[in-house]
Amino acid sequence: MPEQSKPALDKNPKLINASPTKEFFIYMLTRDIPLTRAILDLIDNSVDGARRMRSNGNFNDLTIRVELDKNHFKIADNCGGIPVDIARNYAFRFGRPKDAPLTPGSVGQFGVGMKRTFFKLGRHFTVCSATMTSQFEMDIDVEQWKATDQAGKADDWHFEFKTVEEDLSDVPADKIGTRIEISELYESVAESFALDNFLTRLKNEMSLAHTLSIDKGLTITVNTIPLNNEPAKLFISDKLKPAFVEKIYQRELLDGKPGLPVTVKLFAGVAERILHEGGWYVFCNGRLVIRADQSAITIWGQAHDMRQYHPDFAYFRGYAYFDSDDATLLPWTTTKTGVDVDSPIYRSVQQEMIELSKPVLTFLSNLEKERAAVEKGDSTDKSLDQAIKSATAQRTETFQISTKFVAPQPNPIQAGPPMQKIQYTKPLSEVKKAMKRLNVHTYVAVGEKTFDYYMEYEGAE
C-alpha cells in the first residue's frame, strides 16, 4: 500500500483503500496491446489533429513523420498541435473525462492511447507541441514519475510542463505541430525496431489502418519512406454490381440521449480471388479496425446460420464504414483491433451485413457449381464465370446510390441423357503411346477416344 494513503485511512477507520497504483496501470495497459498497434495510437492522435484543422477532410500538405531505430522513437506532425489547455486538463489523463471537448469524427477517444504508447516503448519521453496561440514542452522520466509513489505523494498523478506559453500571437506556421520522442527504449522494443520485418509489418498496418486518411492527402512517412495505400475496390460490370446500403442511426435509439447520429455505409461484392483478403473490413471514423474478417465476429459460421468462410468465398469482400462526430458511439474496442460485438449498433449493423452478404455468397456458390458442371462435362455454360472475369475493379466511393447485389442467375443444366464421368490411372509411357497412336494431344482425349473405340467394336447390343 502506498505510504501517503495512510493518513486518510488513519483519520477514518472505515475507509478501505481502493486507489490504483501507477505500477498497476502501466503494467495492465501496456500488456493489452501489440507494439505495432501502440504506435498506431500515436498516428491516430495526429490524424485527429488533422481532422480538427481541416474539417473539410482535405489533408493535403499535412504530414506525420515517424522515425524509429534501436535507440529511439520519434513522431512529428504539422497537424495543428495540442492546445495547452487540452494538454493540461485532458490529453495526459488516464481516461477521458466526461466534460472533455469533442473532436468531431475523432479516432482517439478512450484517453489511454498516447500514455500507453509512451510506457510501452521506453523509460523517457518528451513532448513538444505548438498551436497558433500556445506552446509547451514536457520532459518526463518514467521511473522518476513512478517513484513519486514511494516519495510520499501517491495521489500525485501529475506530469509537469518543462516550459509553457499561452496567449501567443506570433507562433510561426512552420512551428505548429507536435513532436514526440521516446528514448531509453525497453530491450525487446529496441530489438523489434532493429528488424526490417517489424518495419514492414508496421508500415503495412499503418497504411491499412489509415488508408482513408492517406487517400485524402495525408502523408505518413516511416524512416522517410512515404506510405502508399490501396483503396478498397469492388468488381463492377453490366452484369455484376456490388450491394450498397447507407443507414443513419439516431443517437436516441442507441443510448437514449439526444445527440449526433451514426452513419453506416455497407458494401458487399466481389473482387480478386485472394484467400487471406476475402471477408469483411470494418472502419470506424475512417480507421480500419477489422481486416478481412473470416470469423463469427462479422458474418461467418453457425452462430449466424451462415456457412464458414471457405476458399470458394475468396472473391468476397464486404466493407462497413461507421462514422460519427461522437466517437464514443462507435463500436470499437480500446485497442482499435476489433469491434464491441455486444453493442446494440454493431448487432443491428451485423444483421444488415449478413443479409447483404447472402446474395453474394449464393452467387459464389453457384459459380463453383457452374465450374464443376463444366469440368464434369455436364454443361458448357460459363455465364457466371464470364461475369466475374469481364468485370473491372472500381473504388467503393464511386458507388453512391443504394443498390442490391446484381449478378447473373445460374442457367439450369441443359437436359440431355444423364452423364457419368470416368476416371482411371495408367502408366504414363503407355498413355503416351496411345496418345500418339490416336493422334490426339490431351489425356482427356485419350480417355474419350479409347472409350469410343471400345464402344464401336463391343458396344452394339
Next chain:
Amino acid sequence: MSGSYRTINYSLRPAKTIERKMLCEVFHRLYPFGKIENYRYIGFGSIYFSDFQLFHRNLGIDNMLSIEKDAYAKECFEFNKPYKCITIDYRKSSEVLPELDMSSKSIVWLDYESKLDESILSDVCTVCAKAGSGSLLIVTFNVHTDRNPDEEQKKAYTEQTGMEYNVDDYALHEFRKRLGDAVPREVKGTDLRGKGVGKISRNILKSRIAEAFSARNGVLLTENKLVQRQIINFLYTDGAPMMTLGWIFYETSEENKLDACSFNELNFVRYEDTAYNIKVPCLTSKEMRHLNAQLPRGETVNLPGVPTDDIETYAELYRYFPAFVEAIYT
C-alpha cells in the same frame, strides 16, 4: 527439384559448376569451428549428385542427406546415387527439414530452381530455428523478372484483378502472389525491373532470417546468442538468372573462430549487398591451356584475339573453371 533434371544436365552448367567449387573452398575454411569431415551435408542432389560428389571427394564429408520430392522416380535416384554414404529422403523439403536434428554442425544448401516464395522462406526459417553454431545455410533461387507474360497470362491477369494489363503492375502482382505480406509496402512494380527482383528478394530473405534469429535469441544468454553473417552473394546466369546467398551461424562468443576462417581472403566472398557476378567467358580448351600457363599472373596475361574482359574474368576464375570434354566410357 523435379522434372527439370531431364531437360537440363546439371553437371554441364558452367556457372553452377564454378559456384559449387567456390562453395567447396568456403567449406574448407570452416575448420576453426570443427573438423569439416564431421559436418553433415544436406542438399537437393537431383539425379546427378554433383554437389554430393564434390563435397564427399574434396572434404571427406560422409554424413550426407539428399532431399528429393520426386518419389516416383525412386529407382532412378537410388541407381544414380554415387556413394553409399548418401541417404535420400523422398519427401518435400518442408516435410523433411522440420524433422531433422541440426544441433550438430551442418551445411544446408537449399538449391531451388524456382523463384523466392513463402515456402522457401518457411524452409529457411526452419533451418534458422534449428541449425547449430558453425553451420552454414546456402539458398539458391531464381531471380528472373515476371515481365514477359504471354497473351494468355495477360488475359488471366485482367480477369483475376479486374484491372487493365500493365507490365509493372503485373510484375508486382505476381511477386506479391508468391510472397504476400513479406513484400514491403513501398515496393512498386517499377522496382522489379532488371536487377530489382534480386535486390528485393534478397532483402526479404535477409529480414526474415534476422527475425528468426531475434526470436531464437530472445531466451538465450548473451554469450550463447547466435549471430548470422552473410558470406555468399552470387549472381549468375546459366539460362535463368540465379542468386545464391549464404550465411554462417555462430555464437557471440565465437567471433574469434569466424576471424580464423579468414573468409575474406577468398575474392568471391561478399559480406555486403553487392553480389559477386559469376561470368563465364567462352573459351576453347587450347585458349584455356595457353592462359593457364601464364597464371597465377605476374604482370599481364595475354592472348591475341580474345576480349580483355574475358581474359580478366578467366584469370579470376581459372581455378574453378570447368572443362567439358567428350569422353567415351567403355
